[in-house]
Amino acid sequence: MKKQAIHRLLRQSLEGPLAPGDHLRLEKALARDPALQALRADLLAQRDTLRAIGTSATFGPFFAAKVMRRLQSVPEAIPEGWEALMFAFRRVSLPALVMVLLAAILVLSSESSFTWDALTGLEAISAADVWSDVTVTL
DSSP: OOHHHHHHHHHHHHHSOOOHHHHHHHHHHHHHOHHHHHHHHHHHHHHHHHHHHHHHTOOOTTHHHHHHHHHHHSOSSOOOTHHHHHHHTHHHHHHHHHHHHHHHHHHHHHTTOOSHHHHHOOOOOOHHHHHTTOOOOO
């Protein structure tokens, strides 16, 4: 039998029982090949080690129920638009808004004028100012 087929039978034997004919072929190959016997011993040791690790890492009896209850308490949908912004920045949104308003009042009071021009820093522009430098040639 080919070496790959024997290795396949060896892996299958570790996962569960083999068919009687396959079991017999594997036993004959194990009897003839000491390297295959060593490989089987190593694989069995690794399987037992992994099983021991798997059983020692179990959670308490009510762990799954606690996780599911916590997941169900989380809001299902995040709101859109302004509500999403408020949801995400709940702690800083109101202080940030207050700071923006205070900055606007500070700018307006330092200019001694409570006009839109003073707030934006733009001067009033007339149409004559815009078209004064434009020359049209026909």
